[in-house]
Amino acid sequence: MATRRDYYEILGLDRNASDAEIKRAFRKLAFRYHPDHNHEDGAEERFKEISEAYEALSDPEKRAAYDRFGHSGMEGFFGRDFEGFGFGGLGDIFDTFFGGMASATRQAPRRGADLHYQIAITFEEAAFGVDKEINISRIENCSLCGGTGSKLGSNPLRCPNCNGSGRVRRVQQSIFGRFTNITTCPQCQGEGRIIGEPCPQCRGKGKEGKRRTISVKIPAGVEDSSQIRLTGEGEAGSRGGRAGNLYVSLAVKPHPYFVRDGDDIHFKLKVNFAQAVLGAEVEVPTLNDKTRLRIPAGSQTGRVFQLKGQGIPHLHRGGRGDLLVTLLLATPKSLSKRQRQLFEELAQSFDSDKGE
Numbered sequence: 001m002a003t004r005r006d007y008y009e010i011l012g013l014d015r016n017a018s019d020a021e022i023k024r025a026f027r028k029l030a031f032r033y034h035p036d037h038n039h040e041d042g043a044e045e046r047f048k049e050i051s052e053a054y055e056a057l058s059d060p061e062k063r064a065a066y067d068r069f070g071h072s073g074m075e076g077f078f079g080r081d082f083e084g085f086g087f088g089g090l091g092d093i094f095d096t097f098f099g100g101m102a103s104a105t106r107q108a109p110r111r112g113a114d115l116h117y118q119i120a121i122t123f124e125e126a127a128f129g130v131d132k133e134i135n136i137s138r139i140e141n142c143s144l145c146g147g148t149g150s151k152l153g154s155n156p157l158r159c160p161n162c163n164g165s166g167r168v169r170r171v172q173q174s175i176f177g178r179f180t181n182i183t184t185c186p187q188c189q190g191e192g193r194i195i196g197e198p199c200p201q202c203r204g205k206g207k208e209g210k211r212r213t214i215s216v217k218i219p220a221g222v223e224d225s226s227q228i229r230l231t232g233e234g235e236a237g238s239r240g241g242r243a244g245n246l247y248v249s250l251a252v253k254p255h256p257y258f259v260r261d262g263d264d265i266h267f268k269l270k271v272n273f274a275q276a277v278l279g280a281e282v283e284v285p286t287l288n289d290k291t292r293l294r295i296p297a298g299s300q301t302g303r304v305f306q307l308k309g310q311g312i313p314h315l316h317r318g319g320r321g322d323l324l325v326t327l328l329l330a331t332p333k334s335l336s337k338r339q340r341q342l343f344e345e346l347a348q349s350f351d352s353d354k355g356e
Contacts, residue, residue, distance in 0.1 A: 109241035129220035149206035221315030263321030
């Protein structure tokens with residue numbers, strides 16, 4: 001025969017627990033293990049164990065007997081029906097604590113669903129910002145009835161099946177007494193009301209699909225995969241709940257020759273041997289236009305030139321990143337006869353000077 005667990009241990013309490021502490025412990029555990037929403041193996045047995053412990057410890061007479069004689073002291077009490085314990089059974093115990101709350105939850109305003117949209121923008125639009133317009137489909141409150149679902153001039157009626165509570169109670173008898181099962185009213189779907197005269201436009205649903213054009217302001221400095229939230233531009237809520245949000249994800253197209261690194265941008269500049277050896281002033285593209293860059297004589301391939309303030313504007317603050325220009329020595333694939341002659345003469349001079 002299995003050993004019965006201590007009631008205080010079941011509720012996670014010590015023997016000096018107050019009545020309020022016993023009630024709080026039961027409320028927490030009963031909600032967690034109630035078989036209506038906990039379908040794990042052993043949840044129902046755990047709930048019965050919790051309820052039995054609460055029945056014993058919440059009543060001063062039964063608690064005193066248990067404290068003095070343990071489980072043997074409860075035989076006189078548990079030999080009677082659970083109906084005599086001040087509650088209507090396990091289901092009524094749970095209903096006393098949670099029934100009103102469950103009904104309020106179903107009747108509470110419900111926020112509308114969020115919507116998601118992706119938009120492609122150019123490298124320059126991401127850098128400097130842009131205003132875009134997008135077309136979305138969403139669920140809105142009916143424009144004729146305002147979301148009530150009822151024909152103009154009429155009002156919803158109280159559901160006769162649940163008397164406006166949005167829930168129905170079903171009582172079952174078990175070895176532990178009456179067990180009250182509370183479910184959503186099948187007639188009104190938990191609304192507590194029914195539509196007597198439906199709106200002809202939405203047919204009583206209170207909602208209709210609409211296609212809207214939304215303006216999206218994209219700030220300067222955004223990056224690829226950035227997300228912009230447009231509060232209240234999602235789908236309409238229910239029972240007076242606020243609308244959801246619209247989240248716009250940005251896909252930035254790659255640039256033909258700029259590569260972004262944070263708020264800096266990189267550009268590879270190809271120069272020939274003469275420009276690298278003798279030095280030169282060359283034209284370099286920027287996000288705004290073009291600029292002149294002075295290449296010192298003897299510059300090596302891979303050298304990086306930093307053009308301050310020519311990069312991406314910082315998001316939500318002043319200033320810009322830099323343009324980093326990397327020098328790449330371009331080797332010609334073909335030479336004219338004269339060019340080849342000159343390179344041969346140059347090569348000979350390098351040889352005579354030991355390559356220097």
